[in-house]
Amino acid sequence: MKCIGIDVASGATLGVDFDETIREVGAATSTTDLYLAPGWIDIQVNGYAGVDYNRPGTPHEEIARSVHVLYSTGVTRFYPTVITGAPEDMLGALRNLSRAKDELKEGAAMDGFHVEGPHISPEEGPRGAHPRRWVRPPDIDEFRRWQEAADGRIRIVTLAPEWPEAPRYIEAAAGAGVVVSIGHTNAEGHHIRDAVSAGATLSTHLGNGAHSLIRRHPNYILEQLAEDRLMADFIVDGIHLPACYVKVAVRAKGIERAVLVTDASSPAGCKPGRYFLGEQAVDLTADQRVVLAGQERLAGSALSMDRGVENLMKFAGITLAEAVRLATTNAARAGRVPGRSNGLAAGDRADFVRFHFDAASSSIRIAETWVSGERVYAA
Numbered sequence: 574m575k576c577i578g579i580d581v582a583s584g585a586t587l588g589v590d591f592d593e594t595i596r597e598v599g600a601a602t603s604t605t606d607l608y609l610a611p612g613w614i615d616i617q618v619n620g621y622a623g624v625d626y627n628r629p630g631t632p633h634e635e636i637a638r639s640v641h642v643l644y645s646t647g648v649t650r651f652y653p654t655v656i657t658g659a660p661e662d663m664l665g666a667l668r669n670l671s672r673a674k675d676e677l678k679e680g681a682a683m684d685g686f687h688v689e690g691p692h693i694s695p696e697e698g699p700r701g702a703h704p705r706r707w708v709r710p711p712d713i714d715e716f717r718r719w720q721e722a723a724d725g726r727i728r729i730v731t732l733a734p735e736w737p738e739a740p741r742y743i744e745a746a747a748g749a750g751v752v753v754s755i756g757h758t759n760a761e762g763h764h765i766r767d768a769v770s771a772g773a774t775l776s777t778h779l780g781n782g783a784h785s786l787i788r789r790h791p792n793y794i795l796e797q798l799a800e801d802r803l804m805a806d807f808i809v810d811g812i813h814l815p816a817c818y819v820k821v822a823v824r825a826k827g828i829e830r831a832v833l834v835t836d837a838s839s840p841a842g843c844k845p846g847r848y849f850l851g852e853q854a855v856d857l858t859a860d861q862r863v864v865l866a867g868q869e870r871l872a873g874s875a876l877s878m879d880r881g882v883e884n885l886m887k888f889a890g891i892t893l894a895e896a897v898r899l900a901t902t903n904a905a906r907a908g909r910v911p912g913r914s915n916g917l918a919a920g921d922r923a924d925f926v927r928f929h930f931d932a933a934s935s936s937i938r939i940a941e942t943w944v945s946g947e948r949v950y951a952a
Contacts (some may be wrong), residue, residue, distance in 0.1 A: 574588040574590070574923075574946055575588055575589065575590050575591070576588070576589045576590065576591070576917050576925055576927065576943065577589075577601045577603060577605050577607075577609070578605055578607045578608055578609020578610075578925075578927050579605065579606075579607065579608045579609060579861050580609060580917065581608055581610045581754065581893050581894045581897050582894045582916075582917075585600065586601045586603075586605060586705070587599065587600065587601055587602070587609060588600070588601035588602075589609070589917060589923075589925070591946050592923065592946050593835050593922070593923055593945045593946045594689070594912065594920060594921060594923055594946070595649075595917065595918060595919050595920065595922075595923050596919060597919055598917050598918065598919065599643065599696050605739035607927045607928065607931065607940055607941075608893075608927065608928050608929070608930045609768070609917070609925060609926075610897045610901065610917070610926050611897070611901040611902065611916045611917060611921070611924060611925065611926070612647060612649025612650065612901070612924035612925055612926045612942060612944065613646070613647045613648045613649060613794040613878040613879070613882070613900045613901060613926060613941065614647065614648075614649065614650045614651065614684075614900065614901055614904035614905055614908070614910055614913060615648055615650075615651040615652070615731060615833075615834055615835050615900075615904070616651070616652045616687060616806065616832070616834055616835075616856075616904055616907060616908035616910075617652060617654050617687055617689070617729075617778070617806065617834040617835065617836050617837075617879055618643070618651045618652065618653055618835060618836075619653075619654045619655075619656060619836065619837060619839070619850060619873050620639070620656055620837065620838050620839030620841070620848075620850065620873075621639040621640075621642055621643055621837050621839065621841050621842055622638060622639040622642040622643075622839075622841070622842045622843060623639075623839055623842075623843050624636060624638065624639035624839055624851060625838070625839040625848070625849050625851065626653040626655065626666065626667060626670060627655055627656060627658065627662075627666050627850060627851035628662075628666060628669075628849065628851065629662060629665025629666050629668070629669050629905070629915070630665075630669070631666075631669060631671075633673045633676060633677055634902070636670075636673045636677065636679070637673075637677050637678075638710075639748070640677075640679035640682050640683070640893055641679065641950070642684070642709075643682070643843050644821070644917070644942045644944070644949045644950035645878075645939060645950050645952075646842075646878050646879045646939060647878055647879050647882075647923075647926040647939045647942055648878050648927065648942070649682060649924035649939075649942060649943070649944045650682055650684040650905075650910055650913065650924060650944075651682060651684070652683075652684065652685050652686055652687040652728060652729060652859065652886065652908060653659055653670050653683055653686055653687070654687040654688070654689050654836075655670075655686065655687070655689070656685070656689045656690050656703055656851060657689070657690030657691035657703035657704060657707050657708060658690075658694065658704065658707050658849070658851045659707055659852075660715065660718075660851060662686070662851065662852070663691070663719065663868055664698050664719065664722045665722075665952070667682060667686060667688075667719055667723040667727070667850075668722045668723070670683065670686060670723070670724065671686075671723045671724045671726055674726065675724075677936075678931070681944055681946055682943060682949075683753040684910055684911075685726050685727065685728030685729070685832065685908070685909075685910070686723050686726050686727045686728065686729075687727075687728065687730075687731070687738035687906075688719055688727055688729070688730050688731070689703075689730075689731040689756065689757075689777065690707075690708070690731065690732070690757065691703070691707050691708050691709050691738060691756035692708075692709065692710060692711040692712075692732035692733065692739070692742070693708055693731070693732060693733045693756065693758070694708075694733045694735070694757055694759045694807050695708040695759055696784075697836075698759075698783060698784035698785060699733070699757050699758055699759045699782055699783055700757060700782075701757055701768025701781070701869065701870070701871070701872075702850070702853065702855075702865050702870055702872035702873070703757065703904070704851075704852065706854060707823040710736050710737075710738050711732055711736050711738040711739050711740070711742035711899070712742075712816075713741070713742050713745045713746070716730065716742070716745070716746055717845065719897060720749075724737075727751060728751060728752060728907055728908055728909055728910075729751065729752040729753075729754055729757070729775070730746055730751055730752070730753055730754065731751070731756040732754075732755070732756070732757075732927050733755070733756070733757055733758035733759065733760060734755055734758060734760050734764045734767065734768035734773065735758060735759060735760040735763060735764045737760065738766050739764070739767075739768060739771075739862075740768065740770075740771045741771075743771035743773055744771045744772055745848070746772070746804050747771065747773070747774075748772070748879070750778065750909075751910060752774055752775055752907070752909055753768070753771075753772055753773040753774065753775070753912060754773065754774070754775035754776060754777045754948075755768055755773055755775070755776050755777065756777030756778065756779075756782055756799060757777070757782040757852045758775065758782070758793055759784075759793065759918075760793045760796075761793075762791055762796045763825070765793065765796045765797060765800060766796075766800070766944045767801050769800060769803060773803070774803060774804060774830075775803060775804050775805065775806065775907050775908075776797045776803050776804070776805035777806060778807065778808050778836055779794065779797055779798070779805040779806065779807060779822065780794060780813070780814050780818055780822060780836060781808060781814065781836075781871070783815050784824040784870065794870070798822060798825040798826065800849070801830070803830070804826070804830045804831070804832055804903070804906070804907045805822070805826050805830065805831060805832065805921040806831075806832035806833065806834040807819060807822060807823075807831065807833065807834065807875055807906075807909050808834060808835065808836045808876060808881075808930060809833060809876070809881045809884040809885050809888060809889075810835075810861075810875070810876035810881065811879070812861065812862055812871070812873050812874065812887070813836075813871065813874060814840075816887070816888035816889075817921060819884075819885070819888040819889050820888060820889045820890060823889040823891065823899075824889075825891065828891065828895050828898060828899070828903075829903070830903075831899050831903065832899055832903045832904050832907045833878065833881045833882065833885060833896070833899040833900045833903075834868060834881075834904075835874055835876040835877065835878055835881060835905065836871025836873050836874050836876070837873060837874055837875065837876055837952075838850045838855060838861050838863050838865050838872060838874065838875075839855070840855065840856075840857035840875055841863075841873075841874065841875040841876065841877065841878065842875070843857060843875075844857070845857045845858055846855070847866060848863075849872060853865060853866070853868065853872065854866035855872045857875055861875045862875075863875050867920050878900055879928070879937045881900065882896045882897060882899075882937060883896075883899050883936055883937055885899060885900075885937050886935040889934055893930065893932075894937075898916075901913070902915065904916055905911060906946075909944055922945055923943060923945055924943060924944055924945065925941075925943040926939060926942050926943075927939075927940045927941040927942075928940055938952070939952060940952050
């Protein structure tokens, strides 16, 4: 098989020969107006297209349908994300997702799982939309139960490092090959430094899951921005973070350590209305905010990755090539997604997105999505 497109990095027209993986990349003799990039990777997706990944009974055919909608946005690999909940509900959701990965053809795109919570700050603000009654201290035995339920597929765990149990927990999880990410925290600087020394390597949606008012300095956002051993991911929907923050945060982390995520929840890709995030009802408003029902508290996003790439260019003032990097190879490194760290290079998985790009408006329109050498979406 062969894909031809304008390389986002060089502007040259490339031909990529592939089967399940890329065999060769070289100059193409034919012309095209479609751009070619590695397929997007989203390491934090709570649900999509009306489908909630946090419910143990979510039907597999509905999960498959949601994956096809994700394909239409350019996503080729993603981590279904299970948030804070009752112990049995979290285990049930992980079991259900693992069975779906095994049984569905679309399961190939579900490259691993992300558990966000329940070992987070119980405080209003940092806790975000996570239910207070299920917040609990880090417990490595609980982590092992999750991994057993998920057949060893958990790749990221997000926790607050200020818990006394956190350093040993981080050491154990990181020692098992899992990415430990700092998030939903009220940590002091020494907690963050201790977490990094124990093995934490990522910050989850940095700038969100925080108090609405924090001290000027020092604070847990600046501490993480300044920590060069941490990569950081950002929800770039224009709702969770203002453009000025995105610009400063990407500059602080540098292009090499910043990652785009959606933190999408079940209303993403849907019409405004009432949906669910685990046990909690959420509303998608007319202005595309996802909030806890009857409240103003954000509960995930309605962002898609193609819009996120556009917003990165507009908000952070970066190039298409740089924005694509945040959505692809950086995400692969941050989440340890196998076979996706090199981009359009021999040996990487044949995950591609081809799209129309209008440089004047920084707008993207997805034309095709390929996963492991198979075209899974065509406009």
